[in-house]
Amino acid sequence: MAAQTIHRARSNSFPLPSRPNPLVSEIEEHLNRLRDFKAMSTSSPISHK
Template identity: 60%
Template sequence: MAFHTRSNSFPSMPHPIVQEVDEHLCRLRSSEAASTSSSSICHKLSGLQDLHDCVDKLLLLPLTQQALAKEQNKKWTNELLDGSLRLLDVCSSAKDAILQTKECFGGIHRRKSLPISLLVEE
């Protein structure tokens, strides 16, 4: 009696984009407790942008598209979209805060360069 065995041909390693997303997540997690200087915040935002770009690539993969298109995954898809919108809101708020901080520092710098007699109101 002969037995036929079947094997699943699942990839032994995750897609390179999945690995890239994991690397970006690890970098962001490790930088959580790091400095809060403006350059550090800009670096973190840049890392967040890189993560967003990788997730965007991941979402465009055919297998991901097929999984998202299935009716049973609608709830998961909606949660993913909601999370993406919240992330965009956070990034926008952070960008606005950095721009406002830069403007404040610019104003302070301009006042420092003026003679003190012009700064004192009479």
């Protein structure tokens, strides 16, 4: 009988940074501004004369 080999996979998880990346905060801020802009543009129609 052939011997069976068991392969166990390990995950390559990266440690969380102790302080948040400033670039992530900047991107989140821009996304929030875009969401606010979208909410304003869909809730109040602008009429062009």
